[in-house]
Amino acid sequence: xxxxxxxxxxxxQVDLRREFDEVGIGEVLDQxxxxxxxxxxxxxxxxxxxxxxxxxxxxxxxxxxxxxxxLHMSFTGNPGTGKTTVALRIASILHKLGFVRRGQVVxxxxxxxxxxxxxxxxxxxxxxxxxxxxxxxxIDEAYYLHRPDNERDYGQEAIEILLxxxxxxxxxxxxxxAGYGDRMDKFFGSNPGFRSxxxxxxxxxxxxxxxxxxxxxxxxxxxxxxxxxxxxxxxxRYIALRKTQPLFSNARSIRNALDRxxxxxxxxLVADLDRILSVDDIMSLEASDVLASRVFSNGSGG
Amino acid sequence: MRITQGCFSFLPDxxxxxxxxxxxxxxxxxxxxxxxxxxxxxxxxxxWEMWGLPMFDLRDAAGVLMELTECRKVYGDRYIRxxxxxxxxxxxxxxxxxxxxxxxxEPGFRLERxxxxxxxxxxxxxxxxxxxxxxxRYGGS
Numbered sequence: 551x552x553x554x555x556x557x558x559x560x561x562x563q564v565d566l567r568r569e570f571d572e573v574g575i576g577e578v579l580d581q582x583x584x585x586x587x588x589x590x591x592x593x594x595x596x597x598x599x600x601x602x603x604x605x606x607x608x609x610x611x612x613x614x615x616x617x618x619x620x621l622h623m624s625f626t627g628n629p630g631t632g633k634t635t636v637a638l639r640i641a642s643i644l645h646k647l648g649f650v651r652r653g654q655v656v657x658x659x660x661x662x663x664x665x666x667x668x669x670x671x672x673x674x675x676x677x678x679x680x681x682x683x684x685x686x687x688x689i690d691e692a693y694y695l696h697r698p699d700n701e702r703d704y705g706q707e708a709i710e711i712l713l714x715x716x717x718x719x720x721x722x723x724x725x726x727x728a729g730y731g732d733r734m735d736k737f738f739g740s741n742p743g744f745r746s747x748x749x750x751x752x753x754x755x756x757x758x759x760x761x762x763x764x765x766x767x768x769x770x771x772x773x774x775x776x777x778x779x780x781x782x783x784x785x786x787r788y789i790a791l792r793k794t795q796p797l798f799s800n801a802r803s804i805r806n807a808l809d810r811x812x813x814x815x816x817x818x819l820v821a822d823l824d825r826i827l828s829v830d831d832i833m834s835l836e837a838s839d840v841l842a843s844r845v846f847s848n849g850s851g852g
Numbered sequence: 853m854r855i856t857q858g859c860f861s862f863l864p865d866x867x868x869x870x871x872x873x874x875x876x877x878x879x880x881x882x883x884x885x886x887x888x889x890x891x892x893x894x895x896x897x898x899x900w901e902m903w904g905l906p907m908f909d910l911r912d913a914a915g916v917l918m919e920l921t922e923c924r925k926v927y928g929d930r931y932i933r934x935x936x937x938x939x940x941x942x943x944x945x946x947x948x949x950x951x952x953x954x955x956x957x958e959p960g961f962r963l964e965r966x967x968x969x970x971x972x973x974x975x976x977x978x979x980x981x982x983x984x985x986x987x988x989r990y991g992g993s
Contacts, residue, residue, distance in 0.1 A: 652911040673904065680919070684912025715918075722914035 560613030569608060575600055578643050587768065588761035592636060595752050596643065603647040618721050620749040621649060624692075624738075625728040627754025630802030633728040634690065636754075640726065641686040650724055654685035660694040663708040671704040675711045683722050692727035693737035713743050757800050762789050766804045770835070775812065780837035791845050807843065814839040853960025855893050858933060859950040868917065871934070871952055875913035878936035883947055884908045885916050886937060887923050891930045891989040892982055894961075903927075906937060920952060929955050929990045955990035 570576055579600060582593060602619060609616060621644065625633040638655055645653025658678055665671035679687065689695070697703040716725050727744070729737070731753065738745040757765065763786060770776055777785060788807065792798055815835050819827065856862055866874070878885050885907050888900035903923040907916060916934070923932055932953035935946045959980035966974040981989040 654911050676918075677905075677907075680907060680915030681909050681911070683910065683914040683918070719914065719918070722912065 561611045564608045564611065566608075570604065573604065573607070573646050573648075575604065575643065575646055578639070578646060582639055585768070586632060586635065586639075587764045588757050589632060589636070589754060592632075592752055592754055595750065596636070596640065599640075599750065600643055600647070603644070603649055607647060618649065620720060620747070621724045622716055622720075622748045623724070623726045623750040623752060624734065624748050625726060625752050625754060626731040626734045628730060628756055628800060630800030630804075631754035631756060632801060633754055634688070637686065637688045637726050637728065641724075644686065644724060650685050651722075652684035654682075655688055656682040656685060657688040657690060659690050660705065663689070663695065663712075664704045668704075671707045672711060675708045679711070679715050679723065683719075686724045686726060688726045688728065691729045693729050693733045696737055696740055698740060709741060709744070713747065716747050759786070759789050759793070762793075762800070762804055765801050766808060769805060769808055773808075773812075774833060775808075776834050778834045778836050781835045781840050784837045784840035788840055788843060788845055795845065810843070811835050811839045814842050853958055855931070855951070855954065855958055855960075857893070857895060857949075857951060858935075859948055861951055865954070866950070866952065871920070872913040872917055874948075874950065875916045875934065875936075878948060879910055879913060879916075881936075881938070881947075882940065883936035883938045885910070886935050887916070887919055887932065888935060889923060889927045889930050889932045889953075891955075891986060892979065893931045894977070894979055894982070900931075900933065903932075924953055928953065931955070957990065 579597060582596065586593070599621075606616070606619060623640070625636065627633055634657065637657075641650065641653050641655045644650045656678060662678055663671070663675045665674045695705040695709055697705055712725065715723065725748075727734070727748065763782075766785065766789075767777065789804075792803060792807070797803075812835070818836070818839065819831065860866060860874075875885055887903035889903055890897065890900040904919060907919070910916065920932070920934070930953070931951060933949055933951045935949035938945065938947045961977045961979050964976040964978055966976060968974055
């Protein structure tokens with residue numbers, strides 16, 4: 551009895567540094583800095599949230615409970631700006647800090663939430679919610695849930711269930727809505743309940759040219775490829791050209807471009823069968839692999 | 853008469869927190885948790901009705917508790933049990949089952965003696981509650 555009473559006393563002093571190291575959050579944030587290029591405002595906001603959570607954790611130990619902060623978020627930004635990637639990171643940060651119990655991410659779109667006929671939507675939405683309990687529910691392109699042109703659309707039912715659970719089970723589940731900026735604004739405009747229940751609205755900026763280059767090198771590094779010096783110079787030009795063309799979707803376009811370059815490189819290597827290849831040959835992308843892209847011949851590119 | 857079926861039935865009723873911990877244990881083992889209810893709690897009645905579908909792929913007990921709360925709202929006057937189904941090869945059966953809700957009044961069972969040839973007797977247990985039609989057995993509407 552005496553022991554347990556001693557344990558129950560609120561802490562009066564906390565070593566912040568030790569607390570910080572203990573939850574291993576520094577590591578996650580460093581990884582975020584290292585692996586995500588650019589995205590300044592996003593990183594700042596994540597740091598803020600992480601700090602708040604850390605302090606909240608300490609406050610709880612000191613018996614200064616103030617209730618769990620609302621953690622629902624909305625990510626807005628153009629295609630390929632890293633919304634999904636960041637959502638995965640957020641889940642692991644929240645998990646490390648003990649604000650979600652399991653740390654899994656359930657990623658869904660309208661299809662998984664909204665049913666085909668009357669009475670189909672509620673069980674479907676609830677099933678997804680149950681799977682996401684204890685973790686993060688990531689709803690991509692959330693504005694499709696609401697179809698303003700059809701007032702009998704089942705999306706509204708899914709929205710109502712979501713709102714209810716977001717409010718009543720805040721400690722069990724974190725909901726992240728994601729989508730393109732202007733359409734999300736319209737979505738929130740027609741569903742004011744959502745806007746007020748979401749504490750963190752984070753806007754993902756487009757990448758600058760040098761950030762895109764850094765991203766491409768990071769991606770290549772992960773795939774064990776590298777640019778030759780000429781290829782890098784050509785790729786810098788490629789990025790500048792590609793950005794001006796329609797349907798440019800930031801990092802996603804870069805990844806597609808890299809995939810096509812790998813195809814061309816493989817084709818180039820196979821074209822000349824009578825030679826001995828070194829590891830370096832296999833790994834490096836040459837300028838010709840880049841320059842063969844349709845982007846340079848003012849085609850539409852992909 | 854307090855009905856004792858499944859796990860923990862000789863213990864006082866589990867609190868929601870205790871239920872949640874048991875469910876978490878099931879989920880950690882990869883078992884799918886089901887909610888079932890009945891107003892015919894005869895020990896030989898294997899066929900309780902299911903509340904919704906079995907809950908596969910859950911990670912956290914909060915989801916099961918959410919459904920349980922819903923089920924209690926509708927069938928709070930009946931017996932509700934949770935069962936955990938292990939789908940792994942070789943088991944493919946229920947691994948754990950326990951009662952999480954019971955009616956306020958449990959009239960219990962009577963023993964019927966059926967006299968047959970000679971001085972032989974056959975015994976039957978019958979629930980008093982079952983004398984009334986389904987839905988009205990435990991003071992429900």
